[in-house]
Amino acid sequence: MAKLLLVAACALIDRDGRVLMARRPEGKPLAGLWEFPGGKIGNDETPEAALVRELKEELAIDTEASCLAPVAFASQASGEFHLLMPLYVCRKWQGVPRPLEGQELKWVRRDALTGMDMPPADRPLAAQLRDML
Numbered sequence: 001m002a003k004l005l006l007v008a009a010c011a012l013i014d015r016d017g018r019v020l021m022a023r024r025p026e027g028k029p030l031a032g033l034w035e036f037p038g039g040k041i042g043n044d045e046t047p048e049a050a051l052v053r054e055l056k057e058e059l060a061i062d063t064e065a066s067c068l069a070p071v072a073f074a075s076q077a078s079g080e081f082h083l084l085m086p087l088y089v090c091r092k093w094q095g096v097p098r099p100l101e102g103q104e105l106k107w108v109r110r111d112a113l114t115g116m117d118m119p120p121a122d123r124p125l126a127a128q129l130r131d132m133l
């Protein structure tokens with residue numbers, strides 16, 4: 001069986017109900033595609049701790065585990081791995097998201113979510129999120 005790749009992802013939702021999407025920079029796998037902020041879950045790390053860390057590293061914002069609500073997950077073959085990715089929603093954080101890792105950021109209205117170019121694992125998640133918001 002392919003090795004599991006555990007990744008935690010987060011839909012940040014602003015007061016207007018828009019979702020923050022990030023465009024993967026050149027040089028990374030899946031470059032140019034729009035994704036939810038997040039990243040790999042480290043050994044001995046909970047998904048929530050991984051997200052709090054990644055949101056700080058990638059976007060310079062602070063949040064906490066109690067502000068992260070799990071809403072869906074993706075389970076998808078991805079190259080030599082099998083990606084297992086829980087998606088959380090977060091509506092409460094401190095700071096203004098800034099692209100610290102060369103990524104492009106965009107606040108996206110619910111109806112525009114599913115029209116974006118995304119990794120295959122994200123497509124069903126975007127549809128679920130649109131229906132939820």
Ligand SMILES: Nc1nc2c([nH]c(=O)n2[C@H]2C[C@H](O)[C@@H](COP(=O)(O)OP(=O)(O)OP(=O)(O)O)O2)c(=O)[nH]1
Nearest residue numbers: 007009029030035036037038039040083119121122
């Ligand atoms: N963050 C994130 N990763 C996603 C999404 N959809 C999707 O297929 N992925 C995949 C792409 C990568 O193979 C993996 C996440 O790896 P990453 O490279 O962003 O994670 P990281 O920040 O921990 O990376 P690094 O330290 O290895 O550079 O999950 C998504 O919506 N958000």
